[in-house]
Amino acid sequence: MNELWMEYPEIGNMLEEVNALILRSTNDADEFITEAVSSAVVSSGKMLRPAFVVLSAKFGDYDKESLLRLAAVTEMLHIATLVHDDIIDEAKLRRGIESVQSRYGKDSAVFIGDYLFAKCFTLLSEKQHNKSMEKLANAILKICRGELKQYRLRYMYDVNIMNYLKIITGKTAALFSMSFHIGAAEGNLSDRQIKTLSRIGYYCGMAFQIIDDCLDYSDKKTIKKSTMNDLKQGYLTLPVIYALGKDKDNKLKHLLETTDFNKTDMETIHDLIMSYDGLTQARQLAKKYTAKAFKLIETLPASDNRNTLEDIVKKMLHRKY
Amino acid sequence: MNELWMEYPEIGNMLEEVNALILRSTNDADEFITEAVSSAVVSSGKMLRPAFVVLSAKFGDYDKESLLRLAAVTEMLHIATLVHDDIIDEAKLRRGIESVQSRYGKDSAVFIGDYLFAKCFTLLSEKQHNKSMEKLANAILKICRGELKQYRLRYMYDVNIMNYLKIITGKTAALFSMSFHIGAAEGNLSDRQIKTLSRIGYYCGMAFQIIDDCLDYSDKKTIKKSTMNDLKQGYLTLPVIYALGKDKDNKLKHLLETTDFNKTDMETIHDLIMSYDGLTQARQLAKKYTAKAFKLIETLPASDNRNTLEDIVKKMLHRKY
Numbered sequence: 250m251n252e253l254w255m256e257y258p259e260i261g262n263m264l265e266e267v268n269a270l271i272l273r274s275t276n277d278a279d280e281f282i283t284e285a286v287s288s289a290v291v292s293s294g295k296m297l298r299p300a301f302v303v304l305s306a307k308f309g310d311y312d313k314e315s316l317l318r319l320a321a322v323t324e325m326l327h328i329a330t331l332v333h334d335d336i337i338d339e340a341k342l343r344r345g346i347e348s349v350q351s352r353y354g355k356d357s358a359v360f361i362g363d364y365l366f367a368k369c370f371t372l373l374s375e376k377q378h379n380k381s382m383e384k385l386a387n388a389i390l391k392i393c394r395g396e397l398k399q400y401r402l403r404y405m406y407d408v409n410i411m412n413y414l415k416i417i418t419g420k421t422a423a424l425f426s427m428s429f430h431i432g433a434a435e436g437n438l439s440d441r442q443i444k445t446l447s448r449i450g451y452y453c454g455m456a457f458q459i460i461d462d463c464l465d466y467s468d469k470k471t472i473k474k475s476t477m478n479d480l481k482q483g484y485l486t487l488p489v490i491y492a493l494g495k496d497k498d499n500k501l502k503h504l505l506e507t508t509d510f511n512k513t514d515m516e517t518i519h520d521l522i523m524s525y526d527g528l529t530q531a532r533q534l535a536k537k538y539t540a541k542a543f544k545l546i547e548t549l550p551a552s553d554n555r556n557t558l559e560d561i562v563k564k565m566l567h568r569k570y
Numbered sequence: 571m572n573e574l575w576m577e578y579p580e581i582g583n584m585l586e587e588v589n590a591l592i593l594r595s596t597n598d599a600d601e602f603i604t605e606a607v608s609s610a611v612v613s614s615g616k617m618l619r620p621a622f623v624v625l626s627a628k629f630g631d632y633d634k635e636s637l638l639r640l641a642a643v644t645e646m647l648h649i650a651t652l653v654h655d656d657i658i659d660e661a662k663l664r665r666g667i668e669s670v671q672s673r674y675g676k677d678s679a680v681f682i683g684d685y686l687f688a689k690c691f692t693l694l695s696e697k698q699h700n701k702s703m704e705k706l707a708n709a710i711l712k713i714c715r716g717e718l719k720q721y722r723l724r725y726m727y728d729v730n731i732m733n734y735l736k737i738i739t740g741k742t743a744a745l746f747s748m749s750f751h752i753g754a755a756e757g758n759l760s761d762r763q764i765k766t767l768s769r770i771g772y773y774c775g776m777a778f779q780i781i782d783d784c785l786d787y788s789d790k791k792t793i794k795k796s797t798m799n800d801l802k803q804g805y806l807t808l809p810v811i812y813a814l815g816k817d818k819d820n821k822l823k824h825l826l827e828t829t830d831f832n833k834t835d836m837e838t839i840h841d842l843i844m845s846y847d848g849l850t851q852a853r854q855l856a857k858k859y860t861a862k863a864f865k866l867i868e869t870l871p872a873s874d875n876r877n878t879l880e881d882i883v884k885k886m887l888h889r890k891y
Contacts, residue, residue, distance in 0.1 A: 367710035374704035383695035389688035
């Protein structure tokens with residue numbers, strides 16, 4: 250069990266059941282898939298998305314078996330997107346262990362991801378989860394649209410904030426929001442409550458991703474190679490985009506446009522982002538989304554479950570940034 | 571309209587409507603996707619799979635709008651699998667025009683395929699096609715299992731026929747069978763008739779793929795570079811597998827194992843396949859599947875529609891092989 254859930258054993262235990270269900274559901278396949286899924290499950294992180302499904306349902310009444318299935322599908326969808334992401338990033342590692350694409354090759358990774366997508370839908374269709382299925386498919390559409398937009402906007406140094414927000418909506422907020430939504434629907438909550446929880450998921454997702462993007466620039470000394478590579482490949486995140494907005498003499502823009510900058514250049518880039526307040530502004534926007542999430546959480550009926558949700562979101566969003 | 575359908579304008583017109591629906595359904599997305607789908611639609615081949623959906627439904631009563639949607643989904647699923655296939659094969663062309671992966675890059679191709687998969691499910695969930703959705707998801711599972719099995723069995727020169735048959739079930743027969751099945755179900759046919767049509771699809775698919783694999787070896791002089799590359803990458807098809815079964819002195823096996831054979835070696839490989847009757851045996855198996863398909867078609871109620879189905883299957887399977 251991930252340490253995040255030690256304090257909340259009820260949720261932690263359900264997440265262990267979710268993992269067991271994922272393993273059971275995927276053991277009908279080629280050993281490739283079974284192995285790949287097992288290693289993903291073993292190295293599973295905080296399992297935030299299935300936890301959101303569970304926490305949302307617990308505001309109402311739910312059927313446990315059905316809920317576990319929805320939570321498992323949410324995590325499987327997340328794993329599938331990671332498997333496909335790693336193909337593109339050529340990532341060697343995922344959560345500290347060798348990535349599927351590195352271990353089994355890109356060819357297999359394409360179909361392992363596809364298999365997991367399809368498996369999500371079979372699990373839902375067996376139980377007539379028609380509405381959840383629509384939500385799931387819509388989340389995948391948003392994820393793909395976001396990824397494609399991100400790819401298309403590479404090297405566009407006059408990218409506007411709106412495009413960045415659309416990209417991270419797909420990248421993170423769509424799946425967060427879906428997790429809250431299908432959990433709330435399974436808990437038989439009112440349409441209004443479902444909408445509220447879904448918004449909480451959206452705001453959490455936006456804040457989470459912006460914080461993630463800020464962490465890349467939090468310290469000049471520990472700047473990661475992957476951050477530099479992303480920049481070289483023309484992928485811009487919020488601190489950079491804000492900084493470019495103040496880059497009247499195109500100093501930062503020209504540096505980025507060389508795309509073969511070295512470590513010293515990267516330090517100059519970092520300094521420019523700082524002097525243009527790129528990081529500060531990005532952090533401010535993250536805070537706005539965080540505040541919106543908490544404000545909505547407060548409107549939910551007071552309960553132990555609400556306290557748990559609040560705690561988890563706090564821990565998730567109050568990372569060092 | 572593809573020339574195959576000129577003689578059957580009713581089906582041909584419905585297929586044109588299917589294409590229009592695919593274009594309408596995918597114009598909500600990034601221009602990447604819209605363009606990629608348009609070019610796939612423009613270069614669409616015979617559209618056998620959506621035609622099977624339509625032909626099967628016409629044995630009963632159907633709702634036209636609903637049927638067109640199912641047919642469109644079937645073709646979109648097919649396009650999605652082609653887009654992902656081309657990533658792996660690094661194919662430059664697809665149906666004579668530049669492939670999605672070549673034109674937009676592998677990165678985009680992964681997400682364009684995912685987008686199309688997801689779109690299939692949203693189109694079905696809007697109309698509560700729950701059963702069709704299950705069939706669709708199951709077909710994707712079979713396709714992925716087949717592809718992964720094929721990949722895992724590369725370079726295994728003692729591959730048995732059963733594994734080859736499982737691979738082509740996923741590669742071709744699963745989607746053929748699904749097309750017949752969901753069309754028949756939409757036509758409100760009896761369970762027995764649905765099963766019969768589904769079997770026809772399966773047999774057609776098996777025959778179709780074996781014939782395709784035979785065509786690669788039909789003439790020594792016109793042997794394609796892609797056939798040689800497949801062999802070098804350890805992908806074995808039925809004529810080769812049958813030949814290996816008679817390769818007592820491992821002559822063929824050793825040649826294949828070198829994996830860097832030149833054009834002259836390839837001619838020797840071809841001669842060995844011929845002398846071991848690999849092609850003849852493969853053709854015989856294709857004939858068996860073809861006969862099974864026609865036998866079942868004859869059990870369907872006599873009608874113009876049955877005649878059309880019979881004609882189409884004949885044209886499809888009586889290719890030069």
